[in-house]
Amino acid sequence: MLFLLSGPSGVGKGTVRKALFKRNPHELLYSISATTREARRNEVDGKDYFFVSKQKFEQMINEGQMLEYAQYVDQYYGTPKTWIDEQRQQGNDVFMEIEVNGAMQVRAKVPDAILIFLLPPDLMQLRNRLELRGTESDKVIDERLKTARQEILMMTNYDYAVVNDKVDKAVKKVQTIIGAERLKAKRLANSYIKILEG
Numbered sequence: 001m002l003f004l005l006s007g008p009s010g011v012g013k014g015t016v017r018k019a020l021f022k023r024n025p026h027e028l029l030y031s032i033s034a035t036t037r038e039a040r041r042n043e044v045d046g047k048d049y050f051f052v053s054k055q056k057f058e059q060m061i062n063e064g065q066m067l068e069y070a071q072y073v074d075q076y077y078g079t080p081k082t083w084i085d086e087q088r089q090q091g092n093d094v095f096m097e098i099e100v101n102g103a104m105q106v107r108a109k110v111p112d113a114i115l116i117f118l119l120p121p122d123l124m125q126l127r128n129r130l131e132l133r134g135t136e137s138d139k140v141i142d143e144r145l146k147t148a149r150q151e152i153l154m155m156t157n158y159d160y161a162v163v164n165d166k167v168d169k170a171v172k173k174v175q176t177i178i179g180a181e182r183l184k185a186k187r188l189a190n191s192y193i194k195i196l197e198g
Ligand SMILES: Nc1ncnc2c1ncn2[C@@H]1O[C@H](COP(=O)(O)OP(=O)(O)OP(=O)(O)O)[C@@H](O)[C@H]1O
Pocket: 007, 008, 009, 010, 011, 012, 013, 014, 015, 016, 129, 130, 132, 133, 164, 165, 166, 167
């Protein structure tokens, strides 16, 4: 299965995802994106992102290497396709953390992907979280918050919405969604088998 988490910058996608993976270290595989933006302090190439040049990213697009990609606040972000295909062929569940335009491309290409939208308790807290993180300039924070308003309007295209008020609670909700969707898929597969068996 393919699980996808979106939400405005600073809402806590990375925080929730990391806490989720700590609780279930073997159940989900994280899809590492490629990006043209600069690495933040503490970010590791090949772990947090594949940090590539604009030229390399455009080459990957032209060679059809991306499952999806988008431009977000002047930088490219995208999901390398081969790794996702390999994992899905092997029956592994994959977890993606991407912005809304890319998520809509995934929805079109992988209709059974489960899309979860993470919301902030309010926009003031979103700004506070971005400011406290301290990884972006004031100008970039303003651009990200402007984009956030448009992104939130897209949440109606998602299967689930979760408010990230307290990290623990948000993680539990995402865990419940994953569990319920897995059960649904298992039941569906079993009823197909019964139909095929006559
Ligand atoms: N529930 C929460 N309450 C308070 N602070 C939080 C909460 N969740 C995350 N944070 C903090 O908010 C900041 C942004 O979180 P994080 O980097 O996980 O967001 P993000 O959605 O992944 O952002 P981006 O899309 O820009 O990468 C971090 O400093 C994080 O510690």
